[in-house]
Amino acid sequence: MTQHWPAGEIARMILDGFDDYREHFRRITLGARERFEQARWQDIQRAAALRINLYEQKVGEVNAWLRDGFDEQALLDVEQWPLVKSAYIRLIDPRLDDELAETWYNSLFCSLFSHDQISDGCMFIHTTRPSLRAHQRAAQTRTYTLGAGLKNLLRRIFADYPFDTPYGDLESDIARLEGQLRETLPDWVCKDPTLSLELFVPVLYRNKGAYLVGRLYNADEQWPLVIALLHREGHGIEADSLITDEAQVSIIFSFTRSYFMADVPVPAEFVNFLKRILPGKHIAELYTSIGFYKQGKSEFYRALINHLASSDDRFTMAPGVRGMVMSVFTLPGFNTVFKIIKDRFSPSKTVDRATVIEKYRLVKQVDRVGRMADTQEFADFRFPRSKFEPECLAELLEVAPSTVAIEGDTVLVRHCWTERRMTPLNLYLEQASEAQVLEALEDYGLAIKQLAAANIFPGDMLLKNFGVTRHGRVVFYDYDEISFLTEVNFRHIPPPRYPEDEMSGEPWYSIGPHDVFPEEFPPFLFADVGQRRLFSRLHGELYDADYWKSLQAAIREGKVIDVFPYRRKVR
Numbered sequence: 424m425t426q427h428w429p430a431g432e433i434a435r436m437i438l439d440g441f442d443d444y445r446e447h448f449r450r451i452t453l454g455a456r457e458r459f460e461q462a463r464w465q466d467i468q469r470a471a472a473l474r475i476n477l478y479e480q481k482v483g484e485v486n487a488w489l490r491d492g493f494d495e496q497a498l499l500d501v502e503q504w505p506l507v508k509s510a511y512i513r514l515i516d517p518r519l520d521d522e523l524a525e526t527w528y529n530s531l532f533c534s535l536f537s538h539d540q541i542s543d544g545c546m547f548i549h550t551t552r553p554s555l556r557a558h559q560r561a562a563q564t565r566t567y568t569l570g571a572g573l574k575n576l577l578r579r580i581f582a583d584y585p586f587d588t589p590y591g592d593l594e595s596d597i598a599r600l601e602g603q604l605r606e607t608l609p610d611w612v613c614k615d616p617t618l619s620l621e622l623f624v625p626v627l628y629r630n631k632g633a634y635l636v637g638r639l640y641n642a643d644e645q646w647p648l649v650i651a652l653l654h655r656e657g658h659g660i661e662a663d664s665l666i667t668d669e670a671q672v673s674i675i676f677s678f679t680r681s682y683f684m685a686d687v688p689v690p691a692e693f694v695n696f697l698k699r700i701l702p703g704k705h706i707a708e709l710y711t712s713i714g715f716y717k718q719g720k721s722e723f724y725r726a727l728i729n730h731l732a733s734s735d736d737r738f739t740m741a742p743g744v745r746g747m748v749m750s751v752f753t754l755p756g757f758n759t760v761f762k763i764i765k766d767r768f769s770p771s772k773t774v775d776r777a778t779v780i781e782k783y784r785l786v787k788q789v790d791r792v793g794r795m796a797d798t799q800e801f802a803d804f805r806f807p808r809s810k811f812e813p814e815c816l817a818e819l820l821e822v823a824p825s826t827v828a829i830e831g832d833t834v835l836v837r838h839c840w841t842e843r844r845m846t847p848l849n850l851y852l853e854q855a856s857e858a859q860v861l862e863a864l865e866d867y868g869l870a871i872k873q874l875a876a877a878n879i880f881p882g883d884m885l886l887k888n889f890g891v892t893r894h895g896r897v898v899f900y901d902y903d904e905i906s907f908l909t910e911v912n913f914r915h916i917p918p919p920r921y922p923e924d925e926m927s928g929e930p931w932y933s934i935g936p937h938d939v940f941p942e943e944f945p946p947f948l949f950a951d952v953g954q955r956r957l958f959s960r961l962h963g964e965l966y967d968a969d970y971w972k973s974l975q976a977a978i979r980e981g982k983v984i985d986v987f988p989y990r991r992k993v994r
Contacts, residue, residue, distance in 0.1 A: 440485030538803030591659030845890025868962030
């Protein structure tokens, strides 16, 4: 053991671990281009899961380094950790990813100490990073001017974004994209000589797509811009679509999507760029969208504590049918729900607490295809008791006393998940017009089909377990019964042996633990007969076991089915 308390050495070891994490993160990310060019779709899915798991893996490694390298008693003297924080601030001040370095430090601190030791003196509850820094540099973008017209502008863009796999029919693609641009923008904009286009230099990769992201702008207005690229195996790279609608671009960056892979040396720079073109997005969601989900978690937490400190908002139970496994509460002025596991489940539920936790963590690993809400897992939230409506607090204490406790004037929530708040689909349909019902049920069926295409079976497909986003998309959010589609045994109901079988209250056939009978879905999903008939007309194949079996066969053959995060033009 050294004679002085080793604050500087501990800070240096934490930062060395961060550099190691960033290097491994970058290696996985840089492989995205080659995986896209070579159409290695299953490798893309494996790399996405590997990168998500990397953070906790590397935190664990650095925790072990610290415990091996320093006397345990000295290392765990929390009174000395303000010195570590001060030393660490000096080390990260010159960096361009310093906000991520702060979050990394917090993760290491929490891996060593219990959460009741958390304080801003020992760690970065509030960031110390200035919003404007002396070492900021010009944005990593390319700018194009209209010049000799839209077609030539598009040609210049694609010349700057080549791939080892060539474009299949670039001139046809450019003509189509030009047409899409003229359709979506006012005619005068497309002729405006001051019109410019700014693109972020790195390409963003996700699933089977690649994306050029930027904006169109003139002296008075701006429009977000995304050019979506696909690799058509055997036909080369194709520029599939050009999107300038802010709502559609927002959906591409949605909390229901997997994380992009993009080489972003200065994360704050890119997040600020995205924030300019998507002002409705919170920076927590933007950090998460490019794979820095722990930074997204930090930004979310800071926004939450700022909201609580600056408003009279109080926690209340979330609207909708009470869950049989989870209890859900919310802040009316904060667009989030908080989900805790009940101590006792409904008798109809066969899962246990450990299984529920496993299912929710699984959602982080899989391709959410725009149909499952991302979650953040938190431990030991502490809120002022005055911030809870009495009825809400009483219910939480009743259903989950092992998770929610009162400590003086503080409410301790030992474990919870946060999700974006949505309108439960069953409540939405009660207030919807005839046209809205049609749109919602169409999208509900598409959500089920797209989840299945990603090898996810929701299990409990009741309307109450789906929500409607602000963009009108239907999203699944209740994960305690999800499973991989390939684990489910889809069966037809056998014909009755005798006339009496149909009158019996018990089935005349055996039912295994993984058996599902799609013919039973209609009355199970819809109490409203009109909605049941409409859904049967829209998505009747979901009631056929053979439809599900065909999807399973495609997945087992290694096919990664296309699910597009934008509206595609009919070719």
